[in-house]
Amino acid sequence: MKKRIVLLLSVATLSLCTACKDKEEKAVEELMSEIREDYARGYDEECLRTIDTLRSRHPKAVDARREALKIYQDASLRLAQKRLAVVDSALTVEQGRLHVMDSIVQAHKAESKATEEELTGLTLQRILCDSLQTQFDVLCAEIRFIKMKQKE
Numbered sequence: 001m002k003k004r005i006v007l008l009l010s011v012a013t014l015s016l017c018t019a020c021k022d023k024e025e026k027a028v029e030e031l032m033s034e035i036r037e038d039y040a041r042g043y044d045e046e047c048l049r050t051i052d053t054l055r056s057r058h059p060k061a062v063d064a065r066r067e068a069l070k071i072y073q074d075a076s077l078r079l080a081q082k083r084l085a086v087v088d089s090a091l092t093v094e095q096g097r098l099h100v101m102d103s104i105v106q107a108h109k110a111e112s113k114a115t116e117e118e119l120t121g122l123t124l125q126r127i128l129c130d131s132l133q134t135q136f137d138v139l140c141a142e143i144r145f146i147k148m149k150q151k152e
Contacts, residue, residue, distance in 0.1 A: 028054070028061045032068065039071050044079040048072060077146045084139040091132040098125045 031054045038047035051068045058064065105122045108114040 024058070024061075028058050028064045031058070032064050035068055035071055039075055042078070044075040044082075047075045048079070051075075073146055073150050077143060077150070080139055080142045080146065084136065084143065087132055087135045087139060091129065091136055094125065094129050094132055098122075098129050101125050 031050060035047055035050050035054065038044075038050060051072045054061070054068055055065060101118075101122050105114055105118050108118060
């Protein structure tokens with residue numbers, strides 16, 4: 001009788017463990033499916049958030065995490081490249097404005113007619129260009145870093 005009870009408990013425990021494992025695998029596969037779809041659609045920020053969710057909720061899903069790492073790097077690279085394009089365009093525009101403003105202010109300085117507003121505007125434009133240049137440099141470094149990691 002005791003052997004039967006132990007056997008029944010063992011079978012029940014095994015069934016329960018298998019059910020939990022199946023539920024875990026199903027949850028991981030659903031997240032991976034969502035990650036793949038978001039990446040394919042170009043929803044990089046959503047894709048990265050879902051990968052973070054996968055990492056935090058399923059630390060033992062090694063194969064899924066390995067696949068997600070590659071997608072994470074690709075999505076991060078694509079996102080950084082998109083941001084770089086926006087910053088590059090803004091930097092080009094603002095540097096053109098700076099050049100025009102600088103020419104005007106230099107001409108007014110030569111005539112001793114430069115106003116405080118012109119000088120302040122020129123300084124603010126230089127600050128804006130420097131800020132955009134810094135963002136540009138950081139994004140370039142981020143892209144180089146991601147590409148280096150992808151090679152590893």
